Amino acid sequence: MNGINGKANLSIDFLVVGGGIGGLACAIALRRVGHRVTVLEKTRDEDVAQMSHGGIRLPPNVAKILIHWGLGEQLKQIAVTSEAIELEIYETGYLLGVHVWDEEFLKETGGSYIFCHHVDLRRLLFETAVSLGAEIRGGANVVSVDGDDCHVKLSTGETLRADVIVGADGRSSLIQREIVGYDVYASTPCSxxxxxxxxxxxxxxxxxxxxxxxxxxxxxxxxxxxxxxxxxxxxxxxxxxxxxxxxxxxxxxxxxxxxxxxxxxxxxxxxxxxxxxxxxxxxxxxxxxxxxxxxxNVPPIEDWVHDEGRMVMIGEAAHPLPAGSIQGAALAVEDAAVLAKLFSHLISEDQIPSFLYAFQDLREGRCASVIASEQGNLTFQMMPKCEQQEQRDKHMRAKYDAGESPLAGGDAAEQWEMLKELFGYDAEDEADDWWVKWGVLRERAKQRAMDNDMEAQMNGLVMCH
Ligand SMILES: Cc1cc2nc3c(=O)[nH]c(=O)nc-3n(C[C@H](O)[C@H](O)[C@H](O)COP(=O)(O)OP(=O)(O)OC[C@H]3O[C@@H](n4cnc5c(N)ncnc54)[C@H](O)[C@@H]3O)c2cc1C
The missing domain is CATH 3.30.9.30 (D-Amino Acid Oxidase; Chain A, domain 2)
Structure with missing residues (x-):
């Protein structure tokens, strides 16, 4: 039910609060399917570079989306491809083993595992979003938001309205507070x-x-x-x-x-x-x-969509991850890709709430399992001295000495299997599948109900005359 070239038949206005990785990816994805997008970012354009201090890892599940969006060549300019993982003991540097990525496995996942600087990724997404026609307003600090009336207020007093507001404002999110009623992130202890x-x-x-x-x-x-x-x-x-x-x-x-x-x-x-x-x-x-x-370790947030059905959150606003997680940027970009895929089918305004709820339906299971795995990975890496830790290290080193991957077999094997599943995930395919399984059915059911209504009214008219 897409329009021409995968664009939505009905174009609407989106306001995206937050111009980080998630917000900019959202602007790109929504512009690709023909919606109008304004991004509000509190950091001024000239200060963005000073805000980023480090590297970010992009696993195959996100690399494949960026490549699909036509950014493969630009990514090569700013990123290096990871080929292996070397594991050591923090206190001594004792080598536990080296795992070399299996080329076949990476091919199967449809992407590659790449590293770049946070600021370079952000710049690439920023330039792409602008080139696709998104309006990005740096220095636009959103100070209040109204989900009932679908508007936001900036620190300057300016009020902005849209058909849909997307909260991509990170882990301590204003939009999250409007939807959930409190700051979930602030109320979680630091681990x-x-x-x-x-x-x-x-x-x-x-x-x-x-x-x-x-x-x-x-x-x-x-x-x-x-x-x-x-x-x-x-x-x-x-x-x-x-x-x-x-x-x-x-x-x-x-x-x-x-x-x-x-x-x-x-x-x-x-x-x-x-x-x-x-x-x-x-x-x-x-x-x-x-x-x-x-x-x-923030617990899953139950509601991502405002009751009025016009405001949604994505990225770390909806599902904060442990800082430095491999899947932090990946989940945010996946969210953006899925949201846009759903809104590529927009033909009438009354679909907006159901698309936003469908978005949460599609994403919450995936995000919860990824975040549980990220939390598990960190616990595994930081395991205090104990019998289990000794077993972990012995097992890895024995595998390495036997010429195998330290990540094969034992406790690590389970983590490894999960990783394979995480990397192989294709967010855009999942959204397409959802549409074919449920979206089309819903639309048909709605059409049938409208036809029945119309028939009943016609019958009523016939009876009256
Ligand atoms: C400056 C910065 C540097 C980072 N550096 C790294 C790194 O080196 N390595 C790494 O692994 N991860 C880093 N991250 C985290 C990483 O970007 C996220 O984990 C992931 O990309 C998910 O991003 P997000 O878009 O959901 O949230 P974020 O990346 O947190 O982006 C949220 C954006 O919303 C903006 N914002 C917040 N409140 C408002 C408001 N009221 N009005 C307008 N704008 C608002 C913020 O300024 C920010 O740009 C960094 C994040 C930021 C913001």
Missing amino acids: SLLYNTTVPGPLIRADPELSMFYKKPYTKLFVWFGNGRSAMGYPIGGKDEFALHFWVPPSSGEDEPDHWGSEIDMSEMRRQLGECEPRLVKLVSMGSPPVRVPTK
Whole structure:
């Protein structure tokens, strides 16, 4: 029931609150199917680059969407493709094993696993959204939102209206508060802190102790398993940097900022590393000033759609993930792709609420399982010293010594199977399937009910005359 070239027969106005990865992806996806989109982003355009401090991982399930949107070539300019994962002990650097991505497996998932800088990804999405005709207003801080009357107010006092409001305003979301009634993210305790920084690639390659992080034949993701701590490092394209994430225990009593933009002093990060292998200490000493964000295990949010059926949330506003998750950007882009696929079938305004509820129906199961797996991964990486941790390490190393992947068999095997399922997911296919199974049926049932009504009215007329 699409119009010409996959565009909706009826074009409507969308206001997207938040111009992060989710909001910009949403603008691209909705423009692709012919809707009018305005994105409101509180950060001013000239400040965006200073707000981003690190690398972001894009698994195959999101890479395939971006490639489908025609961004494959531009992605190659800003990203590197991951070929293997190397696992070590955080405190000592003891090698647990190396897993090389199976080419066949990646081919089956329909995408590749890539790393880039957050700011480069954001810029790519921004430029694409603008080139497709979206209006993006930097420095537009939304201070209040009304789901009953479908409007938002900016800090300048300006009021803006639309047919649909999309909340893509991140984990501490204004739209979430309007829909749910309180700030779910703020009321969840902090389970760990993420420190996020980058180190210039040339500095690492010039240092004999560190150059192995760039050693071929593989471009690797390095993961360190620690006693209540964990770290991750990987090369990113664009400016030729090495991204570093550290998860450490939360500091007691401090009020943690809930956003990504606040740069902190490097000495604090160094203090927080705890007992840590020398290469990590050295890497950190070469890093840029990091940001610190709390990591939280937020429970699933029940309502993503406002009762009036004109306002919805996507990305981290709808389903906050532990900070630094591999699927953070991926789920936000999947949401955008699914929302737009549904709205490509729009032929009348009365479909809007049912499409928004269908969006939540389609997405909530997938997001809940991904987030549970992300929370599990982090717990696995940060497992405190115990018998299970010893078994984990022994098992991985034994596999590696036997020439196998450390991620084959044992506890890790279960995590690994889940990963395969997560990567293979095709959000756009899922939305198409939903439409064929349910959407078309609903439309037919609605048409039949209208025909019956009409027939009854005609019969009534005949009887009267
Ligand atoms: C500045 C920044 C840097 C980040 N850096 C990294 C990183 O290095 N590595 C990583 O893995 N993840 C990073 N993330 C997180 C990552 O972007 C998200 O996990 C993921 O992409 C999902 O994004 P989202 O669009 O749902 O939310 P977010 O990325 O949080 O985007 C939300 C956007 O909404 C805007 N916004 C919030 N409130 C309002 C309001 N009232 N009015 C207007 N605009 C509003 C915010 O400024 C932000 O741009 C970063 C996020 C941000 C915002």
